[in-house]
Amino acid sequence: MGDVENTSKIYGALQQGMTRLLVLRPAISSSHPLKADLIPINLHAASTYEALSYTWGDETIRKPITLCRQPFSIRENLDAALRSLRYSFKDRVLWIDAICINQSDEAEKSQQVLQMKNIYEKARQVIIWLGELGDGGRAGLQLVKNPILGGMGSSSWKQNRELGDPVLQNFSSSWSSSIAIQRTAENSLESQYGYLSEILERPWWTRAWIIQEVTVASKAVVRCGPDEVSFKQILERVRKPEPIDVKFDEDNDAPSQYQFPDGDASLLHELHTQWQARTFKKSLYELLYAFRRYGCTNPRDRVYAFLGLASDAESVGIIPNYDASPSDVYTSFAKAMIASHQHLQILNLKREFYTDKPSDMPSKVYGLIDQSKFHDTDATIVDKPGTKPRKGWAQLPNGWQRSVRDGKIGFVDHGSGIFQISSPLDKGDIFSTQSINRQRMLPPGWIKSWDNLGRTKFLYAPDQTLESKEPRIRVPIWVPNWDQYSIKDPEPLLNWPNEGQPQFWACGKSSTVQLESDPRSHALRLKGINFDEIELLTPAWHPEASAYPYPPSRKGQLVLEMWEGLALQQPAIGCPYQARGASREEAMWRTHLADPPHELAAPATDRAYFDVWRDRIGWCPEVPDPDVPTTVWERATAMVNAKNLGQPAYKYFLDLTQDEPGFRNMFAHERAFRQTYRRVRERIYRVCRNRALFVTARGYVGLAPWNVEVGDRVCVLYGGATPFLLRRVEGKDDFGLVGECYVYGIMGGEALQLRGGNSSTTFNLV
DSSP states (O other): OOOHHHHHHHOOOOOTTEEEEEEEOOOSSTTSOOEEEEEEEETTSOOOOEEEEOOOOOTTSEEEEEETTEEEEEEHHHHHHHHHHOOSSSOEEEEOHHHHSOTTOHHHHHHHHTTHHHHHHHSSEEEEEEEOOHHHHHHHHHHHHOTTTOSSOHHHHHHHHHTTOTTTTTTGGGGSSHHHHHHHHHHHHHHHHHHHHHHHTSGGGGBTTHHHHHHTOSSEEEEETTEEEEHHHHHHHHHOOTTTOOOOOTTOOOOOSSOOOOHHHHHHHHHHHHHHTTOOOOOHHHHHHHTTTOBOSSTTHHHHTTTTTOTTHHHHTOOOOTTSOHHHHHHHHHHHHHHHHOSOGGGGGOOOOOOOOGGGSOOBOOSHHHHHTTEEEEEEEESSTTSOOEEEEEEOOTTEEEEEETTEEEEEETTTOOEESSOSSOTTOOEEOOOHHHHHBOOTTEEEEEOTTSOEEEEEOTTOOOOOOSOSSOOOTTSOOTTOOOTTOOOOSOOGGGTTSOSOOTTOTTOOOOEEOOSSTTOEEEEEEEEEEEEEEOOOBOOOOOSSSSOSSSTTOHHHHHHHHHHHSOOTTOOTTGGGTOOHHHHHHHHHTTOOOGGGSOOTTHHHHHHHHHOSSOOSOOOOOTTSOOOHHHHHHHHHHHHTTHHHHHHHHHHHHTOOOOTTTHHHHHHHHHHHHHHHHHHHHHHHTTEEEEEETTOOEEEEETTOOTTOEEEEETTOSSOEEEEEOTTSSEEEEEEEOEETTOTTSHHHHHHOTTOOEEEEEO
């Protein structure tokens, strides 16, 4: 925002359907003062302009610009972007939200937000500004532009020399053993691809507004400083990390030798492709939940940023209101979704706030030169007991960092401020080889962040943690808080891609919401059935990161073995499934799949696939520990085993089913098995991750979010696709919403039949 007293001289009123464009005046030097003018335009008229997509950054650091002949101020990152984009001899016409919208006029902001989809869609191109280059950024874009000569380009070698050539130290000893050769190969990949990975981790990629800005763009380019590449080029590069990468067919999960953190880039590309093909159809539920970890300066924009994309936004009728508090925005949004859709799917998205500990959010350093700042690259290393020592990388003690001071290369202790030329590691000490995964991990006490210009910076702050003590925004217990995200959040049980055919209808297929009025604006009064309560509970399953997208089998998952024991335990009052001709064994395996009811239920033959995943005989080979260094042979063997993982699984499947496909059908039969088995274990992973298994007082088996407690009530609310867990607020007649749950045996309206139509209860949710 500029100076308040000047905004009235700069901004005039805009009529409906209008916006402003920024005309950036030329200058022959980037250091010359910035000058620009604003012109109002009608979005329905033909106009040629480019739209800028960027991160706002810290509002306390501001830079001057002359706007419409008036002094104005902008944030540091935008100042750098304009200086980079400015032409030398002609005007450049841009649309930039921070300037083209009067940020001091809340009514105008609300009106312009609804037009932003059209603004970015009509732009000649969208410029994605990632910030200034830095040596790492330049090396990353060099790799995109020239895969052969990129990566460790001239700027990286310059930085390497400034730090004392840590990357090239001990080159000869890097071939002294098989483990050393494998680590050399991994460092080679790191030197080629590391800084592109750093570019893919810049703050822009997790900004909420970019979803709309890139999805609707007719063309998008990525810019770092003066360097520019197409968005498509970046996608092509991360998908083709030749020449050393190893690929596998779609039926295998074995990882490539180098994994880019390109999930956000790939997702944006997928959304953009769908939009251009006119196949994009995503509801507000899906968009808000899928991108809830994305950031924005204004927490209200966690809702407003997706209104232009959602297929149901118009029917819901949300009008941006920046005068309302974020809590009121989230609450009114939830109520509007219930009123417009007449169902309770918004409640399925409520997640408990989880206090993330630093260990849950490890920072990774991808650039090889940045990694060397936290290592002594001339340490004495032993690959395995009894092998000959060699020179290699060992992590520096906590707080120490390779640095340059007064032109001298050395090491600094950020705890005491001591700077010394020699390494703080004792030259007589011998260290074990560390894996490439460990080499990437930022040492304890260090925090990785980015400055206003998008460049990586490291801060040693051992007393400062990433732990979140409490939510930033307080909302009623039943309202999804879009301003919080946790890696412990379970995936919703809803099936958004098939909204027309819901997979669950716990309250019956024709049931609609039954709302009652409540004088409290924050409360929600609903009718439903108090069906049961939680009596027995297992620990929640929080799977650790693996080399595989989904665990190949249950092997080694001790918590899931506990699930089976509890699920098969016969209730003292009798089993509710036996009366229907089912068994607890069936309830157990179908609960692991969160199996839909009735005609949508998995075929009985899927039980064999579940038993393969159950792996009672130990067919699955040990999954390589990514933190343990391997020899070239061990790595190759692990890759071959991973590629051939389907063979022992298929053999076990044939033993279980006694199938004899015959020679002619053998290959097609095995391929069909692999595809189905992948689907089954992916389903198990998605529905069980970050959930606990429970047994109710009446003997039902189900899945609940990790925050469930014994005594929570299993309720079927009218208009709800799934049952919900409610917890009474102490000393009151009110309830808090724990979350959605799956209960095998009541997901298709059975609770209404078992309890009868006259047993409904009113629940006051606060």
